[in-house]
Amino acid sequence: MVRDGNTILDDIDWSVASDERWVILGPNGAGKTTLLQIAAAAMHPTRGTAEVLQESLGKVDVFELRPMIGFASTAMARQIPRGESVIDTVITAAYSVTGRWNEEYEGIDDRRAQRVLKEWGLDGFADRRFGSLSDGEQKRVQIARSVMTDPELLLLDEPAASLDLGAREELVALLGGFASSATSPAIVMVTHHVEEIPEGFTHAMLLADGTVRAAGPIAEALTSETLTETFGMPIELEEHDGRYTARAAR
Numbered sequence: 001m002v003r004d005g006n007t008i009l010d011d012i013d014w015s016v017a018s019d020e021r022w023v024i025l026g027p028n029g030a031g032k033t034t035l036l037q038i039a040a041a042a043m044h045p046t047r048g049t050a051e052v053l054q055e056s057l058g059k060v061d062v063f064e065l066r067p068m069i070g071f072a073s074t075a076m077a078r079q080i081p082r083g084e085s086v087i088d089t090v091i092t093a094a095y096s097v098t099g100r101w102n103e104e105y106e107g108i109d110d111r112r113a114q115r116v117l118k119e120w121g122l123d124g125f126a127d128r129r130f131g132s133l134s135d136g137e138q139k140r141v142q143i144a145r146s147v148m149t150d151p152e153l154l155l156l157d158e159p160a161a162s163l164d165l166g167a168r169e170e171l172v173a174l175l176g177g178f179a180s181s182a183t184s185p186a187i188v189m190v191t192h193h194v195e196e197i198p199e200g201f202t203h204a205m206l207l208a209d210g211t212v213r214a215a216g217p218i219a220e221a222l223t224s225e226t227l228t229e230t231f232g233m234p235i236e237l238e239e240h241d242g243r244y245t246a247r248a249a250r
């Protein structure tokens with residue numbers, strides 16, 4: 001992937017199967033968001049090919065593809081009007097818009113939106129204004145919105161960024177439950193912190209300077225050694241019951 005003459009991603013050979021849940025880690029500027037943008041069919045590669053949900057980017061109508069992809073990121077959250085109600089924030093995903101205008105929603109959309117809100121711990125929030133919610137609640141609304149269309153691929157760009165410990169743990173538990181369900185879509189989550197990896201995540205990719213430093217089943221790709229190599233400092237990783245902690249090695 002080349003942007004303004006700079007190679008941002010190079011020589012990436014990666015595929016995600018429908019039953020896999022990937023975490024992508026790497027230093028600032030590694031290319032994580034760019035990779036997610038390609039997976040979201042929001043960009044296509046300057047060289048090589050990218051297939052998303054069996055369709056080749058550049059050949060497929062991305063407007064048909066995008067409803068099958070759920071995407072939650074801070075950039076998307078900024079597009080949600082602060083005065084929008086929570087239920088409208090979620091239900092408008094069915095029409096790939098933010099900001100309810102005159103769309104006619106069907107009862108089935110309404111029922112699904114209510115169900116999705118409940119699944120993400122937002123029972124009773126339907127009529128609240130998006131802008132009046134706490135950061136943790138807003139993050140859960142964004143994820144609820146991204147799963148509203150029952151996507152086949154769910155992309156999460158730093159879903160737990162800026163959350164306090166309690167809100168993070170609440171979100172990670174919800175994501176873990178979702179990731180462990182047999183009916184969930186393929187998931188790719190970018191994060192800066194191994195503590196934010198939910199239980200049930202199966203694979204990891206470590207990126208640095210636009211290249212893959214490790215990728216594969218999480219137990220092999222996410223280790224003290226691969227983190228040390230990727231971040232260029234000695235790091236110790238520990239795992240307890242499917243959750244991780246990391247710190248500089250002593």
Ligand SMILES: Nc1ncnc2c1ncn2[C@@H]1O[C@H](COP(=O)(O)OP(=O)(O)OP(=O)(O)O)[C@@H](O)[C@H]1O
Pocket residue numbers: 003004006008026027028029030031032033034035
């Ligand atoms: N449109 C663009 N033109 C030129 N360079 C770009 C463009 N978009 C991104 N970059 C550069 O590409 C590199 C990778 O950016 P990207 O946002 O994908 O990294 P990231 O791993 O998500 O970083 P962070 O962890 O800081 O969010 C950065 O050096 C960035 O400055």
